[in-house]
Amino acid sequence: MTNLLPIQDIVPFMKNWSCLITVQEKQQITDSKGMPTKKQKFIFYDAEGSKVEAIIFNADIPKMSPLLRVYKKYKITNAEVKPIPAKFQTAELTIQWVISTKTVIEEINDADNEIMPVKFNYTKFTDLVHHMDDKNKSVDVIGVVIAALDKKTLNRNSRESSVQKFVLLDEESHTVLLSLRDDFLANEGQQLLSNLHSYPVIIARRIKVNNYNGVALGTWFDSVILVDPPIQEARELKNWRSEILK
Template sequence: MGDLLFIDDIKPGMKSWTAIVTVQEKLNVGSAPSTPTKWQKFIFVDSNGSKVQGVLFDYAIQKMGPKLKLYKKYRISNAEVRAAAERFQLDGLKLQWIISTKTVVEEIDEADSSVLPFHFDFTAYKDLPPYVDMKYETVDVIGIVIHASAIIPIHKDSRELLVQKFWLVNEEMNPILLSLWNEFTENQGKSITDLKDKHPVLICRRLNVVMYNGIALSTRNDSVILVNPPVREANQLKHWAARNEKSFAGLFRITCMLNKVSWVKA
């Protein structure tokens, strides 16, 4: 166990260090067709609000991945610190911690972790049009789920893709369609569907904006879907939803008529 440091004090090549961090994001496992290597990325944040990207590869995903749970606090020691190539950076984070089976990861029990001080910058639904079909530009949004469709298989370029669609709404009262693709349907999609009657809050990060019966949102490989996250903005939206829940069904029907959506009864 090394010196206790903040994220910004930990530099590439440093050894004998320890940091206390919370898991803000846990991405789905990724891979590439050209290599058998698999990886899983995380975003850790410390008490100063500083962030760093964590990465697990191959066997470490199986061994260490289940230990690192969303919103939990950990004492991490002696991960390998590397500079992250620009194309692999999440949110412009220039450093990454490579967590192997030799990295010390210890969960810290907290007496009160009901609301975490994470900060997000959301794009308003009315401000989404300029981002349409901009492949390398993404948005972060927050919304209440007012409708969930079934998973649908789609055949494209000799591949079968899975998609699941959800309608989101926030205080703007202008519903928007969110499409989850492939592994998102199996992971986050299932969690959302199980909670659909309770109108869960979603914080969605790094989404693409597309045209599909109007402005819509779509996941990409590095997206994150946080379901009912314990943060202030989600709690505020949940309280707003409780006051306006009776209007959701009518709002959804009107939206479907306007957009001529064919899967209203899905």
């Protein structure tokens, strides 16, 4: 018998619990520095708006990751609960759920298509210039994808890397280029290409601002691209784009 609890009541090393969550973010699979460890991170939130980081390691990734889709609601039972080491903590994320093959994941059919109760601090396109080439700084932006440039293949550190630039438009009609590489291009990039005709809205989180013939955006290891997220600002921007196309 498990207790159905909100995120904030689930503490490190607790056993026999369940929680109803929605997947806010699903990051790319990354390698741990100096270790043969692969990991994939997620951010979950609940009906109270509380958030928690979740993580899957190594051989559990191909088995458990496909069960968790962004914006979908699930009942999670008995993930391992650990404190995040202090040097990796953020202001809102201090606890981590380790998802393994022992974790029970049940999808909850939610016909309401609810608005995600989360807020982001977006950087305006006109302010991006202040963050160019700051290696210790990343930004969140929101924009409409209005075009894609040709895909290119580059050689980086003796390996081939695929890259494609997408043109983002904000509600003040400013544009900026966002480069998606490799896994980002194979996943979110293909989703954008398939839906260019409908002008998808994206929220690009933890993005680097580069100086490439002016301001340009690019992903790095913990970036996330949210495509047409059920967030109020995204829906308002999509409606604005639809109006100016009339």
